[in-house]
Amino acid sequence: MAKNYYYNKKKAGSKKLSKILSIIILITGAVIFLYVFFPFFSWQIYFAPIFASQKISAPIPQADLVTGLSVADLLSAAGSSITKDFTDAYNWYPYDENGGEIKTTYTLSIPKLNITDAIVTNKDTDLSEHLVQYNSDSVPPNPGNTVIFGHSTLPQLYDPENYKTIFANLYKLEVGDKVIVKVANIEHSYKIESITVVEPEDTSVLAQNFSDSFLTLITCTPPGTVWKRLILKARIDPVR
Numbered sequence: 001m002a003k004n005y006y007y008n009k010k011k012a013g014s015k016k017l018s019k020i021l022s023i024i025i026l027i028t029g030a031v032i033f034l035y036v037f038f039p040f041f042s043w044q045i046y047f048a049p050i051f052a053s054q055k056i057s058a059p060i061p062q063a064d065l066v067t068g069l070s071v072a073d074l075l076s077a078a079g080s081s082i083t084k085d086f087t088d089a090y091n092w093y094p095y096d097e098n099g100g101e102i103k104t105t106y107t108l109s110i111p112k113l114n115i116t117d118a119i120v121t122n123k124d125t126d127l128s129e130h131l132v133q134y135n136s137d138s139v140p141p142n143p144g145n146t147v148i149f150g151h152s153t154l155p156q157l158y159d160p161e162n163y164k165t166i167f168a169n170l171y172k173l174e175v176g177d178k179v180i181v182k183v184a185n186i187e188h189s190y191k192i193e194s195i196t197v198v199e200p201e202d203t204s205v206l207a208q209n210f211s212d213s214f215l216t217l218i219t220c221t222p223p224g225t226v227w228k229r230l231i232l233k234a235r236i237d238p239v240r
Contacts, residue, residue: 030137046237051135080150086226087164088148090130093203100137106183115160117182120148130165137208140170140181141188141236143214145214147206150216154224167219179215179234190234197221198229205231210225212236 031181085091105121108131112234122133131150138144158168179190190213205216213236221230 011221064095078188086220087151088110088124089127089134092149092229093134093206102136102139104133104139104183105172106140106181109182110173110178111175111180112173113160115166118150118163120162120181130163132168134206135208138210140183140190140215141213143210143213145207145209145216147216147218150217150219152219152221152223167217168223170217170219170227170232171223171230175177177235179217179232181205181215184239188213191237192232194231194233196231198231200226200229204228205229 002153029103038096103123105119105123105199107117108120109116109118119130120133121130125132127149128151131148133139133142134147134149138146142147145150151164152168152170153165155168157165159165173192173195176190179192181188181190196205205218215230217234217236219230220226
């Protein structure tokens, strides 16, 4: 007696849908994993040795700079980068009063990084359009500490003409390197005096100092994360 077999299209379709959903979940999980942990691996393999070899004056212990990143740090930083818009300089130090009434626009160049005439202004806080002078109580080359924020990302994406990536290679600078600002078509040269890595909550780097003309360049570090802040302080160089 012949046997009849029936193909259950509904059941087959359900299995196919289940496979597709599984693949989507797997891909989503892989993307989340890479988003959270890729900066950690790049830090351990590449950036930590660079920072460890440089003469960085760090309030954070050197050992912590190299090995102090935990899974909790990664998840917390990833959450912050998702929930906060770090192209808005106000979100870097929202609880700090930057004071002053000076509104200014000028340009900044860093020859070593091929940055030429990048716009700096304190008229708004949009880091996707320009570098942001955070304070409004000083302007180069006058006495005072002029604090400049710049956005960074993974170094592979570095473009000196793109303000979303412009400070991605700031970690390559060393003490003695030059930073040039042009105000009213007059160039003023500054020399980097110190490099510091601090926690995001440390607002001491914003402190004003009218004993000379200073620049303080700030970006997130390691590049591609918002874990810590890289601080480069420069003083005006009277000898050109």
